[in-house]
Amino acid sequence: MADAWADGWRGPSLVQVAGGVASIVETAPPGGVDGTLDAAILPGFTDSHVHLGLIDADALVPGGIARVLDLGGDPTALSARAARSAGENASGDPALEVEYAGAFLTATGGYPSTRSWADPAAVRELASVEDAIAAVGEMHGFGAHVIKLALHDDEAVLDGDISRAVVASAHELGLPVVAHVEGRGSAARAADAGVDLLAHTPWSERLPDALVDAMATRMRWVSTLDIHGWGERTDDFEVARDNLARFHRAGGEVLYGTDLGNGPLPTGINERELLALVDAGLGADALVGSLARPRSGTRPGARPGGLISIIPTPRPRELGGLAAWLATAQAVPATEIQEMTS
Ligand SMILES: [Zn+2]
Structure with a gap:
């Protein structure tokens, strides 16, 4: 392999494919080397914020995405979709790997229960701490990998006690909590409640440095910069950037995510999102890591997907070129490397 990524670029590498899983090895395996491939290989690219119920999910793998984290949808449909993918992966026919939150947990009458796009099955309105505990247990029962909490300060707002109960019961079950924050003050309330991830870079206000610094030590943010203007430099985009x-x-650790299903976004790797991350100061390693990092923080023991990312052209050194190059990645079964080698 001409180049390989595993928490950093390794340069020319020996890659072994066994049991449908590709791994970089330091020394040649017994039996020698099958062939060479003039391409870069990376872990399957992940979009850490999608809504499968609002898009053509079958277009994701052809668009270069190997794994997704669905951050709000009908839990019955999502668990069925994830089980189908897991079955295909187990039978050696690699498919999109699906992790999911299940329903949005929100205040009574809160976001997104009022939105036309929100399937009623995709929302649980919480009126009490007891409701919070029950809803988290229900999502865990559906096999959720994270819990999604909606904190929208311009609409009906959850009590701090209820938010904290969501976080405490999720953590008891080993599930991280990801919050949608919107409106002034909502990011601080998410931090107070102890959430682990933000589903979006906050855009409603310029956050104080002290809050940003505190969040950077214990929280991960999903980027979703491109939803603000889809390439136009809107005010919200600039605040978020x-x-x-x-x-x-x-x-702070940044995860590539697009909120796919929200507005005119490409179904696949979004080059504009990557360029926006470069604009936000991510260097080469952080940029690749935002896409190619194994999803720590989701349910432990999740089986790695059988899809890897492969890019058949040389890696550019310049950052803008790197973003464009990453957007050309193909998601392919690891076994296909063997067929492609010469
Ligand atoms: Zn979303």
């Missing part, structure tokens, strides 16, 4: 730049500088 500035928040993300400071979060990244403070050491």
Whole structure:
């Protein structure tokens, strides 16, 4: 392999495919080398914020995405979709790997229960701490990998006690909590409640440095910069870009995510999202890591997907070129490497 990524670029590498899983090996396996391939290989690219119920999910793998984290949808449909993918992966016919939150947990009458796009099956309105505990247990029963909490300060708002009960019961079950924050003050409330991830870079206000620094030590943010203007530099985009730049500088971990299903976004790798991450100051390693990182923080023991990313052209050194190059990745079964080698 001409180049390989595993938490950093390894350069020319020996890749072994066994049991449908590709791994980089330091020394040649017994039996020698089958062939060479002039391409870069990376872990399957992940979009950490999608809504499968609102898109053509079958277009994701052809668009270069190997894994998704669905952050809000009908839990029955999602668990069925994920089981289908897991079955295909187990039978050696690699498919899109699906992790999911299940329903949005929100206040009574809260976001997104009022939205036309929100399937009623995709929302649980919480009126009490007891409701919170029950809803988290229900999503866990559906096989959820994370719990999605909606904190929208411009609409009906959850009590702090209820938010904290969601986080406590999710953590008891080993599930991280990802929050939708929108409106002034909502990011601080998410931090107070102890959530683990933000589903979006906050865009409603410029966050104070102290809050950004505190979040960077214990939270991960899903980027979703491109939903603000789809390439136009809107005010919301600039606020989000500035928040993300400071979060990244403070050491915060950024996950590539697009909120696919929300607006005119390409079904696949979104080059504009990657270019926006470059604009927010992510360097080459953080940029690749945002896409190619194994999904730590989701349910432990999840089987790695059988799809890997492969790019058949040489890696550019310049950052803008790197973003464009990453967007050309193909998601392929690891076994296909063997067929492609010469
Ligand atoms: Zn979303």
